[in-house]
Amino acid sequence: MNKTLRSPQSLYTVTMWLVSLVFAGFLVGLGGKVIDDLRIAQDPPVLNNFADQAALATVRERIGATQAALRTQDAETSAAAARLSQARAAYESAKSSFDAWIATRRATGDPARDPEVLGRTDEVVQLRTAEQREQQTLLDAQRRRALAQQSVQDDQREFDRLVKAGEPAYERAVRVRELTVFAVRLAFTLPLLLVAAWFVARKRASRYWPLMRGFVIAAAFAFFFELVPYLPSYGGYVRYVVGIVLTLVVGNYAIRWMQGYLQRRQDEERRSEVERRAHMNNEEALRKMKSDLCPGCERPIMTTGDVKANFCCHCGLKLFDHCAGCQARKNAYFNHCMACGLPAKAV
Numbered sequence: 001m002n003k004t005l006r007s008p009q010s011l012y013t014v015t016m017w018l019v020s021l022v023f024a025g026f027l028v029g030l031g032g033k034v035i036d037d038l039r040i041a042q043d044p045p046v047l048n049n050f051a052d053q054a055a056l057a058t059v060r061e062r063i064g065a066t067q068a069a070l071r072t073q074d075a076e077t078s079a080a081a082a083r084l085s086q087a088r089a090a091y092e093s094a095k096s097s098f099d100a101w102i103a104t105r106r107a108t109g110d111p112a113r114d115p116e117v118l119g120r121t122d123e124v125v126q127l128r129t130a131e132q133r134e135q136q137t138l139l140d141a142q143r144r145r146a147l148a149q150q151s152v153q154d155d156q157r158e159f160d161r162l163v164k165a166g167e168p169a170y171e172r173a174v175r176v177r178e179l180t181v182f183a184v185r186l187a188f189t190l191p192l193l194l195v196a197a198w199f200v201a202r203k204r205a206s207r208y209w210p211l212m213r214g215f216v217i218a219a220a221f222a223f224f225f226e227l228v229p230y231l232p233s234y235g236g237y238v239r240y241v242v243g244i245v246l247t248l249v250v251g252n253y254a255i256r257w258m259q260g261y262l263q264r265r266q267d268e269e270r271r272s273e274v275e276r277r278a279h280m281n282n283e284e285a286l287r288k289m290k291s292d293l294c295p296g297c298e299r300p301i302m303t304t305g306d307v308k309a310n311f312c313c314h315c316g317l318k319l320f321d322h323c324a325g326c327q328a329r330k331n332a333y334f335n336h337c338m339a340c341g342l343p344a345k346a347v
Contacts, residue, residue, distance in 0.1 A: 003238050016210040035188065035226060045173040050166030059159045066151040073145035080138040087134040091127040098124050177230040189227045192219040265297060268315075268342030276317060277332075285333040289319065296334070 048056065118128035136347050198220035199212040206212065225286060232238050276296055296317035303309040308329070310320045321332045328339035335344055 015018070019210045020214040020217060021213055024217035024221070027215060027218035031188070031192075031218065031222055031226065035185065039105040044171055045177060047166060047170045048163055050173065051162045052165070053287045055157065055162050058119065059155055059162065063152065063155040063159065066148060066155055070148040070152055073141065077138065077141040077145050080134065080141045084131070084134040084138050087127070087131040091124070092125050094124050171234045175232065178230070182227075182230050182232055183226050185230055189219075189222045192222055196220070268296060280333075282333045282335065289331065289333070294319070 192215075196216040199216055203209060203212050228242075231242060280295055288295045288298065289301070293299065294301055294312040294315060294317055296312060297315040298313045299312070301309050301319065302313050308320065310329075311318055318332050320329055321336035322328065322346075323330055323340060323342055324341035326337060326340040328337055330337055330339070330344075332344075336342065337344070
């Protein structure tokens with residue numbers, strides 16, 4: 001029964017919230033387009049741009065030359081290593097063959113004076129000499145490569161030193177950019193927040209409140225997503241100060257609202273039942289009773305045993321009465337008796 005009575009009001013409430021959200025969505029989209037088209041300080045500073053550009057150019061050229069030399073030395077080292085590998089393989093093969101041959105040699109006379117033995121020995125010695133020469137070539141190439149690599153590292157350290165010297169100017173530029181972006185977004189967002197606060201404080205009872213509520217939602221979105229992420233850090237001071245101010249403002253409002261609410265509840269309970277019922281909205285009262293809450297003090301409706309809760313045990317407000325025509329027990333906030341349809345009697 002309660003759900004049937006509340007359905008038009010619920011449909012109206014849902015519809016108005018949809019209007020608010022759709023309106024807020026279009027406002028958020030429009031605000032995003034405006035922020036994008038402003039394009040204020042869009043490109044962040046680059047650290048290298050704040051160093052000595054002439055010195056950086058010189059070091060860059062030097063790094064390019066030393067890197068080219070390093071690549072050349074890499075190629076020479078690889079080629080020398082390949083040649084050494086080939087010379088070593090040739091020497092090992094010739095030596096192995098010579099050792100096997102000399103072991104099976106059955107020449108007459110002194111083998112040391114055999115011309116063939118002497119020739120093959122000289123061949124092995126030449127291969128060994130070639131291997132040693134290639135090994136020395138590789139060592140020289142590796143030494144030159146190490147020197148080239150050291151030059152690249154020295155030039156890179158010089159480059160890093162020049163870049164680091166520009167850090168103070170870079171950090172100042174970053175701070176200026178942060179403040180610029182924040183100032184532009186604040187100039188766009190602050191008026192929205194002020195208008196939204198005025199709407200909340202003064203216009204909640206207006207017939208156009210659903211549209212104003214959409215504006216408030218859009219302003220809140222602009223604050224949390226278009227402004228807060230761009231707060232300058234300065235070690236976190238700005239964020240903490242803003243957080244403290246917001247907490248004080250919201251906390252003060254919440255405390256005052258709660259104290260006012262409690263005071264209103266106390267004043268309401270001091271009134272007579274006729275006065276309280278005269279100031280109550282039936283739809284709101286039925287909604288609270290559906291949740292087993294007293295429409296007057298908003299505390300749970302309680303009873304004991306088989307006793308029916310006709311009155312609130314906390315504030316004494318009448319919750320159920322009887323129809324003047326058929327004496328059926330009915331909700332005190334029904335406009336008509338659900339048994340006979342007779343209009344509710346005045347209380």
